[in-house]
Amino acid sequence: MSGIYLARTNQKLNFSRIHIEALKEAQGTTGWSKHALIESYNESVLFHLASTYDAFLREVAELYRFDTETFVGYRALTEQFEKSGFEGAELNELGQLEKDHTSWLHKMLAAYEACWHGSDKRVSVTETSSVSEIHVVQVNPDHAEDGQIIVEYESWLNEMRALIERLRSGMQEW
Numbered sequence: 001m002s003g004i005y006l007a008r009t010n011q012k013l014n015f016s017r018i019h020i021e022a023l024k025e026a027q028g029t030t031g032w033s034k035h036a037l038i039e040s041y042n043e044s045v046l047f048h049l050a051s052t053y054d055a056f057l058r059e060v061a062e063l064y065r066f067d068t069e070t071f072v073g074y075r076a077l078t079e080q081f082e083k084s085g086f087e088g089a090e091l092n093e094l095g096q097l098e099k100d101h102t103s104w105l106h107k108m109l110a111a112y113e114a115c116w117h118g119s120d121k122r123v124s125v126t127e128t129s130s131v132s133e134i135h136v137v138q139v140n141p142d143h144a145e146d147g148q149i150i151v152e153y154e155s156w157l158n159e160m161r162a163l164i165e166r167l168r169s170g171m172q173e174w
Helices: 004-027 034-063 073-084 089-099 104-114 131-137 146-170
Strands: none
Touching: 004 034, 004 146, 034 073, 034 089, 034 104, 034 146, 073 089, 089 104, 089 146, 104 146
């Protein structure tokens, strides 16, 4: 398996880890900019996790020799599989994770999407949301959940790594 997206996926996994570590350090600071640092690292972790997923989707597309230049998300990958007549086990698993509102991937993508929205109202966590999603959607959160957010991010990073390793081991160049 070779290609630019394999390297990009690995790079984004590493960036996610680095930003989680920086978030931990920011939570331990006492400076006046502590909360701004925490909020910015929360969003940067989500950006790198979502970018890891995007790079992996492109890695799969690259493996099947699909066009990666105009590629945008899981739906684009599905369309390319359908056009080509190929079937991919990785596509099915990714689709199930995206659609299941309680899965780590769905929650991670929803938290990333929440970075683009804001609310001045207190929002509560539900079965289909995550602490991270609620934190980034709230303008000026109280930071009570900061410890839980790191646990959630580390869990998502570990799940992402495991998913990528599992799917890579099943993908074969043809």
